[in-house]
Amino acid sequence: MAELNEDQIRDVNAEVLEHMMNPKNYGVIEDASCVGMGLDPDTGEFAVMYLDIDKEDNISDIKYGCKACQDTVVAGSLFTQMVKGATLEYGIEAAKRLELKIKDAPAKQQACSGMVIKSFQAAILHKKSKEEGGTEDMATLELGVSCEGVENKE
Amino acid sequence: MKLNELYQAKHELWLKVLFTSFAVSDEKIKSELYEMACIEYRHLKWVSNKLKEENIEYNYDKYAIDIQKNTNFEYFTYLISEIQLVMKEYNPDEVLSARMLSDEFYFVTRLTRLLNDKSNDATITAFNKERIYENKDLGKTSTDALTIFLFEETYKEYELIFVYSYMQNYTNSTTLYNVYQDLIDESQYHLKCFGNMLAKMGILAIPRTLMKEIYKREDIKQFLLDGIEEEKAAKEECVKLARAVKDEELSKFFEFINFQENYHIELMQKAIKIL
Numbered sequence: 001m002a003e004l005n006e007d008q009i010r011d012v013n014a015e016v017l018e019h020m021m022n023p024k025n026y027g028v029i030e031d032a033s034c035v036g037m038g039l040d041p042d043t044g045e046f047a048v049m050y051l052d053i054d055k056e057d058n059i060s061d062i063k064y065g066c067k068a069c070q071d072t073v074v075a076g077s078l079f080t081q082m083v084k085g086a087t088l089e090y091g092i093e094a095a096k097r098l099e100l101k102i103k104d105a106p107a108k109q110q111a112c113s114g115m116v117i118k119s120f121q122a123a124i125l126h127k128k129s130k131e132e133g134g135t136e137d138m139a140t141l142e143l144g145v146s147c148e149g150v151e152n153k154e
Numbered sequence: 155m156k157l158n159e160l161y162q163a164k165h166e167l168w169l170k171v172l173f174t175s176f177a178v179s180d181e182k183i184k185s186e187l188y189e190m191a192c193i194e195y196r197h198l199k200w201v202s203n204k205l206k207e208e209n210i211e212y213n214y215d216k217y218a219i220d221i222q223k224n225t226n227f228e229y230f231t232y233l234i235s236e237i238q239l240v241m242k243e244y245n246p247d248e249v250l251s252a253r254m255l256s257d258e259f260y261f262v263t264r265l266t267r268l269l270n271d272k273s274n275d276a277t278i279t280a281f282n283k284e285r286i287y288e289n290k291d292l293g294k295t296s297t298d299a300l301t302i303f304l305f306e307e308t309y310k311e312y313e314l315i316f317v318y319s320y321m322q323n324y325t326n327s328t329t330l331y332n333v334y335q336d337l338i339d340e341s342q343y344h345l346k347c348f349g350n351m352l353a354k355m356g357i358l359a360i361p362r363t364l365m366k367e368i369y370k371r372e373d374i375k376q377f378l379l380d381g382i383e384e385e386k387a388a389k390e391e392c393v394k395l396a397r398a399v400k401d402e403e404l405s406k407f408f409e410f411i412n413f414q415e416n417y418h419i420e421l422m423q424k425a426i427k428i429l
Contacts, residue, residue, distance in 0.1 A: 012298040017283060020305050021359040028215075028365075044380055048365065065365045070305050073362065 016074055023073050025080035027063045034130060035138035036122025038115040040068075045111075047072055048138070049080075049119035053127065057088045064119065071112030079116050088124070095120050114143050155243040158212040161201050163240050166216050168194040170236055171261075173221045173360055174229045176349035177280040183226065183268065188346065190261050195342075197254050202323050204250060214316050214364040221360055227275045230265045237262055280353035287355050287404070296399045303395055304352050305359075310388065311345035312361040313368060314338075320369045321377075333425040337418060344411065375429050378422045385422070389415045 012020075029050035039046045045068040052061035062084045064076040079098065083091040095117045102113045118141040126139035155163070171194050175187035205212045223229045237258050244251035268274045285297055292300065315338055322334035352358045371377040389412050396408035 012285075012301050014283075017285075017301070017357065020301075021283075021357060023362055026362050043383075046367070048367075065363070067365060067368050070302055 019074045019077040020070060023077040025063050025077065025084060026065065026073070028065060029061055029063050032061075032063075034123045034127035036119045036124070036126050037138055037140040038118030038120075038122060038143065039140055040111055040115060040143045045069075045072070045115065047076060047115040047119040049076075049116070049123045051120075051123045051127070053088055059083055059086055059088060059091055064116065066115065068115055069112055071109055072115050075113040075116045079120070083120075091120065092124060111143055118143060156210075157201065157205055157208065158210050160240075160243055161198070161205060161212045162215060162217075163243065164194065164198050164201055165214060166219060167236060167240050168198055169216070169219060169360055170221065171233060172345075173219075173349065173358065174223075174233060176346075176353040177221070177223070177278055177358055178226055178229065179276060179279070179353075180226070180274070183274065184350075186264065190264075192342075193257055193261075197257070199319065199323075200250055200253075202319065206323050213366055214320075214369065216363055219360050221358070222281045224278055225275055226278065227269060229278070230269050230274075234262050234265050234269075237265075279356055280358040282356035284356040287351065290401050290404070292400055292404075299395060300399060300404075301355070301357060303391060304348050304355070304357070306391075307388065308345065308348045308352060309361040310384075311341040311348060313364055314341040315345065316364055317369045317377075321371075321374065327428065329428050330425055333421050336421055340414060340418060344414075347407075347411070375426055378426050378429075382419050382422050385415050385418050 029052055032050040033053040034051050036049045036051075037046050038049075045066070047064060047066040047068060050061075050063045051059055054060045062080045064080055066072045066076060079094070083094055086094075098113065099117050102110050105113070122139040122141040125141070126134075126136070129136065129139060168191060171187060172191035175184050175191055178184050178187060202212065223232060241255055241258050244255050246252055246255055285301060287297075287300070318334040318337045318341070322331055322338070325331055325334070349358070392408045392412035392415065396405045396412065399405055399408070
């Protein structure tokens with residue numbers, strides 16, 4: 001009998017199940033302060049992050065959306081829940097820590113969580129661009145490793 | 155209420171009726187609610203046709219829907235209230251509105267009748283998170299894989315129903331229209347299967363909102379090519395799950411679903427040829 005492969009063996013504990021059944025902060029912020037997309041150019045899958053930043057540089061609101069798998073949905077739910085209401089600096093650090101944490105995970109999970117991190121980092125870039133007079137609707141960052149496990153060419 | 159706002163209200167109502175049909179265990183009531191949901195879906199299609207005729211943009215945004223109730227009677231009361239709220243927004247002088255009013259007046263009558271008989275009440279188990287499917291002992295690994303599969307595919311079928319509905323509404327090709335209709339019908343069936351399975355496992359949830367980037371596509375050929383790749387990926391997941399899950403009945407079901415996906419690919423290839 002064929003065994004489930006590494007990508008299919010995921011522990012669904014109570015916390016993960018809650019985020020699957022009721023993803024937190026899933027949606028859109030109209031007229032957000034900044035918007036970022038994390039894109040897997042190989043598969044076309046993406047995550048989009050919307051941030052509202054107040055004058056004290058706090059993440060007053062955050063929402064995300066995605067065309068991706070459940071891993072990305074759960075990662076987005078967990079990440080946005082963690083950083084909502086926190087300072088932007090905290091959010092940036094949290095994204096860096098998460099990036100390090102998933103560095104040795106299977107390729108698929110790296111890509112799925114990576115999409116969320118990249119979308120957040122892209123939103124920060126969008127914020128900086130707008131402050132410098134940029135007019136684009138959002139910024140996009142591509143994943144380094146595709147969901148398929150293939151390294152994306154620069 | 156503007157027509158595109160009505161469309162959103164109708165979309166939410168369809169989901170409320172449909173997912174109530176999944177949540178309820180009694181097969182007769184489930185079937186009746188599912189038929190109501192099918193009619194609500196047709197309403198939705200007709201409203202979208204009208205939006206296109208009047209050149210009004212619409213989308214698949216929805217407000218959060220709290221679908222968790224404790225008993226059948228709570229659901230019947232909830233649906234009566236939700237249906238009546240939407241009914242207030244119709245213009246009874248307009249033909250489509252008159253039709254929708256008539257249908258929903260009947261639904262309210264039927265739901266009220268169900269409430270009048272205490273034997274129709276029962277406790278809802280669709281949200282208990284027990285993750286036991288029909289008393290089968292699948293083991294943790296297979297149960298987790300089945301859980302993830304059902305969440306992925308329930309969302310995917312919901313997405314496909316509306317992606318193809320949107321494409322269908324804006325096509326001028328009869329062949330493409332028919333291809334999209336076949337794909338919608340297949341996804342409706344799969345959504346019904348997977349929704350009922352989620353409910354049996356105690357993990358029923360309404361799918362997340364569709365992003366505009368997913369259904370507002372300019373390059374239809376690329377959209378269909380992407381769709382073929384997604385069908386192939388879904389087939390692979392089905393095959394793996396069918397082979398690995400420790401239950402013959404479930405394995406056969408996933409093999410059945412997997413084989414149906416073959417024809418979806420055929421339909422999309424047929425559509426690509428005529429573009």
